[in-house]
Amino acid sequence: MEKRETMWEAYVSRGLSRRTFLKGCVALTSLMGLSTDMFSKVVEAAETKPLPVVIWMHGHECTGCDESFIRSASPLASDLVLTNIALEYDHLLSASCGEPFERHLEETVRKYYGQYILAVEGAVSTTNNGTYCMSGGKPFVDNFQNVARGAAAIIAYGSCAAYGGVQAAKPNPTGSAGISHYVGTKQVVNVPGCPPIPEVMTGIVMHVALFGKLPTLDSDGRPRQFYGNRIHDTCYRRPFFDAGMFADHFDDAGAKAGWCLYKLGCRGPETYNSCGNLRWWQGMSYPVQSGAPCIGCSNKDFWDSGACFSERLPKYGPLPDVDIIGAGLAVASAAGVAVHGALSVVQKQKRDEEEARENEGKQVAGK
Ligand code: FSX
Ligand code: SF4
Ligand code: F3S
16 A cells, blocks of 8 residues: 655645644644643654545535635644645545546545545435435435445534534425434544534544544534533623623614623523634634524534524523513522523533543544
């Protein structure tokens, strides 16, 4: 088998300096959520491990995930693609297309069977033999399963690949579902979000690439370093929630003053993601910061959550506490927060119990 270059060799062959390489390793270390004492391990891996072969497939989706990925700032998506991974197949980012490109996919699968990382955006569709979602002239479900069989690690990018996405909304005419239903017993790393945060996407693929193992996952297959907190836990509007100060309409004085968006449907209290920490577009903003309630785009079945996105979730209602808070009753406000806090604690405990049973840092198959 031909020798593939390492990340360090890729830097050298592109005329980049050792200093640039080390700066890249610093960025990767922090991006992967690792402590600084892991820096030398990252450098060592980058110097010695061959660039990981990545196959990137698109199923039933809107391509927003790839659009998000190419906006990764640290590392830059271009650096990742050109110097950190060997991206062999991606309909959006590859210059080639058509039959030769599809043949290249088959050759890549054959050549690197059992070694490549498979990144997938979009759901698998199975109604009418999968013909609602065709790729390279074949049903995506068939293509995907062929490639998944030889993958060392499988990453589901976006809520569509993880859970089925918008096209799986009731009545789900195309029979769309998350990819994990079609890979047998293989562990899938779920990176939900519609789309996921760019730096989370690059961070996950680099973790698998450099360490040859999956990051620590929660019971839902999500990397804990990025999905360990609720939007609500890191929200800068949280003091308004705690003080019972809520916007009632999108254009009222409370909304203009930046009060909590809970009564306008915010799903932050039940949504796990890093939007409040990392934010989007180089830390510029995220939905709650731009005045839109979190619609829980990282949650399973968020599209069928039973209420319009601008309405409070029924499961948190009727919430007389919140309405009473709106009427200015401080005692009820405290009770309301306590009720909500208790709900959150119970949810958190359940998660912790589940996570205690999870597979910590499961080794990638074949390594
Ligand atoms: Fe889904 Fe991604 Fe939402 Fe779109 O590829 S997670 S519809 S942003 O694009 O799959
Ligand atoms: Fe922020 Fe939403 Fe929580 Fe309010 S409910 S504090 S807007 S996450
Ligand atoms: Fe999605 Fe909510 Fe973040 S809508 S982008 S999980 S703030």
